[in-house]
Amino acid sequence: MSEKHDPIITLRISRAVQENPSVKTIYFDYPLKAKPGQFVMLWVPGIGEKPMSISFCDGKSFGVSVSAVGEFSKAAIKLKAGDLAGFRGPFGTHFTLGKEKTLLLVSGGCGCAPLAFLADEALKRGKKVFYMQGAKTRDLLFFTERMKKAGAEVAVSTDDGSAGSRGFATDLLKSALQKNKSGKICTCGPEIMMKKVVEISDGSKIPCELSLERYMKCGIGVCGQCSVDPLGIRMCTEGPVIKKELVKKISEFGKYRRDASGRRVPI
Ligand SMILES: Cc1cc2nc3c(=O)[nH]c(=O)nc-3n(C[C@H](O)[C@H](O)[C@H](O)COP(=O)(O)OP(=O)(O)OC[C@H]3O[C@@H](n4cnc5c(N)ncnc54)[C@H](O)[C@@H]3O)c2cc1C
Numbered sequence: 001m002s003e004k005h006d007p008i009i010t011l012r013i014s015r016a017v018q019e020n021p022s023v024k025t026i027y028f029d030y031p032l033k034a035k036p037g038q039f040v041m042l043w044v045p046g047i048g049e050k051p052m053s054i055s056f057c058d059g060k061s062f063g064v065s066v067s068a069v070g071e072f073s074k075a076a077i078k079l080k081a082g083d084l085a086g087f088r089g090p091f092g093t094h095f096t097l098g099k100e101k102t103l104l105l106v107s108g109g110c111g112c113a114p115l116a117f118l119a120d121e122a123l124k125r126g127k128k129v130f131y132m133q134g135a136k137t138r139d140l141l142f143f144t145e146r147m148k149k150a151g152a153e154v155a156v157s158t159d160d161g162s163a164g165s166r167g168f169a170t171d172l173l174k175s176a177l178q179k180n181k182s183g184k185i186c187t188c189g190p191e192i193m194m195k196k197v198v199e200i201s202d203g204s205k206i207p208c209e210l211s212l213e214r215y216m217k218c219g220i221g222v223c224g225q226c227s228v229d230p231l232g233i234r235m236c237t238e239g240p241v242i243k244k245e246l247v248k249k250i251s252e253f254g255k256y257r258r259d260a261s262g263r264r265v266p267i
């Protein structure tokens, strides 16, 4: 993890790629030393800063993939090459690459951002990567071509059947486990999906790591905004990536999260 109280590093954006109608990847030419699953606090001048998973990092440049949701993200996706923006980080825990020969990566929505970076790193180390991505419709998928080119075995599902198989990413995981019953599962996406992934991993006795997003303000363990019940651990420092054994002790997992004012919001 980087030192606490890192200053914001302000840079010109080197490249901005529209991935689909609502997601843009913003690249900075900066030698960030990050591991898959870690995040930066992205700063948009005049708007503020928010946590963003690192979706690409090769030691020379890095990228974050922003999905337009509210005020911050809608401003961020208007940024283009040459515009000024900033970041602090990298922060948080990361997915671990151990002795397992195979990784089963399960993503939903923007959850493919950290998993694409993880797939790149795993493939570099000679691991077999099953990359499974679920989306509501075909036009919301992204990074699938990048993952195919990188050498992953890619499977997609859409809720309406407009691409891949009709259904959910968890169905893809069940099929992949019929072909491959070893390795490790890593997942990021909607909590309902991740809860199901944890159940499937229990059933097949395969280790599982997941990225748990909570509302973050400081990103460095100071404000307590991202603490989870009942453990009180902070998802910006003790997370966002945690093992399934730990997530089972977090009673709010799959049930609620807290908003900016600390109020519970059902999931
Ligand atoms: C570790 C981590 C990694 C993330 N990675 C990505 C990513 O790769 N791509 C991406 O598009 N988004 C990512 N997010 C979510 C992102 O930080 C913002 O939540 C999102 O951009 C919406 O912010 P907004 O102001 O545009 O929308 P708002 O309308 O303010 O919020 C929309 C939703 O986002 C949640 N949210 C808002 N602000 C924050 C915050 N500061 N921290 C956490 N959740 C917040 C709200 O609870 C709400 O559910 C990540 C969040 C975390 C915690």
Ligand code: FES
Pocket (backbone or CB within 6 Å): 215, 216, 217, 218, 219, 220, 221, 222, 223, 224, 225, 226, 227, 234, 235, 236, 237
């Ligand atoms: S965001 Fe401040 S402690 Fe985690």
